[in-house]
Amino acid sequence: MNVLLTSVGRRCYLVEYFKQELAGKGHVIGVNSDPLTSGMAAVDRRYTVPPIDDDAYIPRLLEICQEESIGLMLSLFDIDLPILARHRDQFEAMGISVVVSDPWVVEAANDKWLTYGLLLEHGLGTPLTFLGLESARSALKRGELDFPVIVKPRWGMGSISIYTAEDMEELEFFYRYALKNIAASYLNILARSDMDHAVIVQEKVQGQEYGVDVLNDLDGNFLTSVVKKKIAMRSGETDIAVTEDNELVRHITESLGVLLKHRGSLDVDIIFDESTGDSKVIEFNARFGGGYPFSHLAGANFVSALLSLAQGQLVDIKCFSYIRGVQGVKAIVPTTLTDY
Amino acid sequence: MNVLLTSVGRRCYLVEYFKQELAGKGHVIGVNSDPLTSGMAAVDRRYTVPPIDDDAYIPRLLEICQEESIGLMLSLFDIDLPILARHRDQFEAMGISVVVSDPWVVEAANDKWLTYGLLLEHGLGTPLTFLGLESARSALKRGELDFPVIVKPRWGMGSISIYTAEDMEELEFFYRYALKNIAASYLNILARSDMDHAVIVQEKVQGQEYGVDVLNDLDGNFLTSVVKKKIAMRSGETDIAVTEDNELVRHITESLGVLLKHRGSLDVDIIFDESTGDSKVIEFNARFGGGYPFSHLAGANFVSALLSLAQGQLVDIKCFSYIRGVQGVKAIVPTTLTDY
Structure with a gap:
């Protein structure tokens, strides 16, 4: 095949x-x-x-x-x-x-404002999020939201146009600046439908960031998940991570997979605050994420599982098992581009 | 050894x-x-x-x-x-x-304001550069400098705190923002000596960016160079490049190596404008650069040359020869961190 x-x-x-x-x-x-x-x-x-x-x-x-x-x-x-x-x-x-996945799942993942609504509706923890500068400003005035805040594209990817604002001047500047950059970048392919509301303002959540790969079968039925603690980032992608059990993180992200009935791998970013025991889902992507290799290095094998599913075969149970505590890094290996 | x-x-x-x-x-x-x-x-x-x-x-x-x-x-x-x-x-x-290299060479590379002075003094092309917001602002008023301009750390690295300002509001904002970020980052180790003058404003130069590796021996005598056209960047590092002959770029960067008498590899960023035939050196680093692998892939071997020099042996002439037109990319290879 x-x-x-x-x-x-x-x-x-x-x-x-x-x-x-x-x-x-x-x-x-x-x-x-x-x-x-x-x-x-x-x-x-x-x-x-x-x-x-x-x-x-x-x-x-x-x-x-x-x-x-x-x-x-x-x-x-x-x-x-x-x-x-x-x-x-x-x-x-x-x-x-x-x-x-189905169009609504892709849209719920791509549109961070829909993501917020969906997570709220289902009682899954998520950072306070505001659409538009005015609503963020009044939340700040009412004391519902505190600096620092995150300014980011409503339809965003990686670290493109994501800023931390530490005061009102930075918030106002980065809000306008993000809008301008979105209009000038390929993000405008997704933002086109509502360019006036293409930036969100989000509470900056404290805690340890985790990345979770949640695997569903090709009909959207939940199969398994792998939880990883993020150790270092580069260009908005996980660069170093370690597989780790965190029951709350696992429970929330698996619930999300059951709820979404996505197909294949779902990439979830979630922050766990040890001091409060709270977990907040930052965002999810309806595709293999940049952190999947760390699950694969630890022994999970979503690739083999998908190949079996596509061929109507039973998935080898070994695809679901992985070793906790496996630390991985993305090495850079220069390679010649031949036959171009 | x-x-x-x-x-x-x-x-x-x-x-x-x-x-x-x-x-x-x-x-x-x-x-x-x-x-x-x-x-x-x-x-x-x-x-x-x-x-x-x-x-x-x-x-x-x-x-x-x-x-x-x-x-x-x-x-x-x-x-x-x-x-x-x-x-x-x-x-x-x-x-x-x-x-x-000698302390003055390292300082001339690390301090972009010294870099500017050195390049000007020796008649090597370089973008107009201003230290301090006031001097940039008056150059803009006099019409010597036009938007967009680059705002960047005087002692900087990679893409950390580098911004493009398209108007006065962006210039003023990013100038203050860069200063704040430098003070809060490890760049302050270098900027400590003059934190009030830790940001420069630079003309944004049009043209094709090249990266050149200039190799000197351990006494600072010029040996060879490899010229590469940059095709794509990531996190301020060259991600894709191709070896290419550009006589002007080669001449300017080799002159720089002769002038600096640096030791080992010098990493030079230079922009060549085909429409004017001008070349401008953006910056140089007194160490192996992130673009060296593209020289190595094409057949040059500065690593072997340095090992020979350190052992008092003749350098194999093959270390200096490379094939033009070799395209390379930095592949990402996830790897387990073992024995930690």
Whole structure:
């Protein structure tokens, strides 16, 4: 079976995991609008495709799926997910297992204001969040919100345009600045629908940040999760982490997976405050996250599980077991880009 | 011969290059104040050492050099260089080849205001630079400087606290904001001497950015250089680059190496504007830069050259030759941190 990874970007390690599991019994095909990335360098075959918001994008993907006899398809990029979710049936009609969640799940993950509403509604802890400068300002005046606060894109990714404001002047400046930057960046693909409300202001939560990978099957049924304590970040991605048991963190994030009925891996960021025992979900992404390798290093194997599910096979129970206390780091390995 | 890499940080690829060249005939020893880094994970033996600005730092390094029979020593971190430059004779007295430049060279590289003065004095192209908000503001009023401008730490590193200001409000805000952030970050180790003048404002230069590695021998005599066109950046480091001949860029950066008489590798950032034929040096660092792997991938081998020099051997001429047009990318390879 061949696997298609869309928006493969820098996720060369996921490409390698799929290659290892396929062990020659299938190829990993990668597509990206920019061919010069480490993910595109690692795949068995690569296609440079039109930008996600181009009308030719979906037709081109359908063509590639046909030509390459794709059996399993995943996306690794938030901006890619909404359009794939809307066109999922076209790929499924070709017999492809599409690891993309329902449109409402993708939207609840991508739109941090919807995320907030969903978490509140279901009683899962989340930081106080405000849409618009005025509502944040009046919450500050009423004493409901205190500095420092986080200013960030409502439809955001990684560390792009995220600022910490320590006083009113910084809040007002960064609010306008974030709006300007969103309009000028590719984030505007998602923010287009409501550019006037494209920035949120959030309470800065104290505590230890965890990353959790929650795996559901292709019908959205919960399978397993891996909890990791984040030790260091780089460019908004986890750079060093260690697998660790934290029952509250596990319970909240697994509840989220049951609730969302997402497909495949859900990447959840959550902060645990030891002094209060509280956990607050910061955000979640309906795709493999940058922290997944730390679960894989510890023995979990969501890649193998997805391949089994796509082939209608039983998932080996070993895919779900992992060792606590495994510390991992993302090493940098310079590699020549050949055959371009 | 054993090699000591101080402030080894995330430079796991340099550790691997040294291990390859030593081929078992010596060990790579790494020291860092934080043991949890990919560089520390890659070395043959690691030591967690006191912070650079701690009185115990140099005595501890001297001890480690003694215990490990170090023959060659390099630092990979700008903040580390001034103190090593001042204490170089103590290490040399132990028979160690220290690839650290004279204090004035390190200072001219670390202090971007000195960098500007040096480049101006020697007629090497460089962006218009202003120390202090007032001088930038009056240059803007006189029409000598135009928006956008770059606001950055006078003693800076990577992309930390670098902002583009598109108007006066952004300039004034980011100037104050950068000052505040420098005071709160480890950059204050270098900025301590003149915190009131710790931010510079620089013309934003148009054109293609190049990175050049200029190699001098251990007495500061020029040996060779490798010119690379930068294709993509991440966290202020070159992420994708291609070796390319650009005679003007080569000429200017080699002149700089002859002038500075630095030791080992000098990392130069320079922007070439095809429309005017002008080149402007943005900054240089008196150590291996994050772009060195792209020179190494193309066949140059400064690591082997330094090992030969430290052992009083002739440098193999092959270390200087490289193939033009070699494109490289930094792949991310998740790795378990074991034996910690």
